[in-house]
Amino acid sequence: MALPIITAEQRLAERTGVKLVLLGRAGVGKTSQLKTLPEVSTLFVDLEAGDLAVKDWRGDTIRPTTWPEFRDYVVFLAGPNRALPAEAPFSQAHFDHVCQRYGDPAQLDKYDCYFVDSLTVLSRWCLAWAKTQPQAFSERTGKPDTRGAYGLLGAEMIGALTQLQHARGKHVVFVAILDERLDDFNRKVFQPQIEGSKTANELPGVVDEVVTLAEIKTEDGTSFRAFVTHNLNPYGYPAKDRSGALDLLEPPDLGALITKCATTHRSFSSESNEQHRTTA
Template identity: 65%
Template sequence: MTFQIITADQRLAEKRGIKGCIFGRWKIGKTSLLWTLDAPSTLFIDLEAGDLAVEGWAGDTIRPRTWQECRDFAAFIGGPNPALRDNQPYSQAHYDHVCSQFGDATALDKYETIFVDSITVAARLCFQWCTGQPEAISEKTGKTDTRGAYGLLGREMIGWLTHLQHTRGKSVWFVGILDEKTDDFNRRVFSPQIDGSKTGLELPGIVDQVVTMTEVKADDGTLHRAFVCQTLNPWGYPAGDRSGRLDMIEDPHLGRLMEKIRQPLTKTASERLEFCRPQPTDAETPANVVQQAQE
């Protein structure tokens, strides 16, 4: 077998999807983002059974109730992973099995966007499944080993997310609840509400876009919803833009957000990226800093 090199022209001509996650506090309108997407080409994975906000939405829906169903749908959507053994999830054997259950995978060709609501509930289903697995049972006592269950939870969730991330031809968006806590120094700290620590820590490095949906105050003092899209933001919200096309604040419209991400780049990498420190002001020059320290 020869080693295939993908040329720049081939890579640029590829159809690629956008993978991202949107976090926000409860009832901020995350599920309602479905109204901003093209219904015929969107598949809604409803894990929360909270579709009252999109009553009347004309898109298709699936409703997994167990973690095994979540894994099966991920294999069906993402195809087989050739690096895995037949006894592992998302392998060729797993894919063949789900195709025998669900039918021909070409039925998914009409969907360009997969909307998963929510990753918070997916982690709960995964943890429920993990607590019944052999490695989560103590050999000495026969009772549930919580540490083993959480370790398995992290591996299962990362495997699930990574497999969906590699679905190149489709956009996949996960929504989840954003927790707000106060640290030991009385500072606000935001983190995704996901069981276990591993998934929340590694998720931003897996997906392309991390967006926080929140309320911001306008100049006249009124509140409105917005997307926070850049890592360096004054509120400390979890956010990140791998495309380099988004502003810090964007309209809370997922359809327009994806259109902007897909736009051709108008600036070169050297124009978009900064690799130097900001120029110091007079008060920050080394001589002034030393003088202030001596005083």
């Protein structure tokens, strides 16, 4: 049996998805960005049951209501991690069990994008669940152990989001509220509104893109909405662009932004293949 090497041409020709975190203050229009995504190929994972802003959007929706149910959806949407033991979430056994309930995962082939709104609510579900688990109680006294609950919260959230991030060929958008606060030196800082610190700190490393939907004020006092996409920006907003395709400020159109990132990858793939053929 030969070593199963994936060549550069094969890898670059694979269909890839943009993994993105969309941040913004409450009411700035994060959920409404769903309207910029294709209705026929986007699955709305509605965690807030607050879809009034997109009630006229005619795409498909799922509405998990608990942390265990969300984990079931994650393994169904993204597939199993075959390296995990059978008893672990997202294992092959977990996937097989969920498929018995939801059916053939081929039904997901129609979707190019998963829009998950929001991590703010999801982290509260996860924390409520974590507080009921054995790790949230002291082995010595049996009393609640807050540190243990938050440790489990962080591990569970990052595990689930990383698993969903591995949905090959799918765009995945995670939405979260952005909070403004003062740090220990009385400086204004922005932080995703997510329970516990581990998820907020590690999430940028899980995804390709972090964008903040913000209201930008001009020198003449007027303002406009835009996506802030670069880590080094004059506003202090969280941002990251791994694609290298985005300007500092992008129009507030999530569908167009995802297309821009994905098109850059395809162009790079075509150029690399052409260079390879020329060299050969």
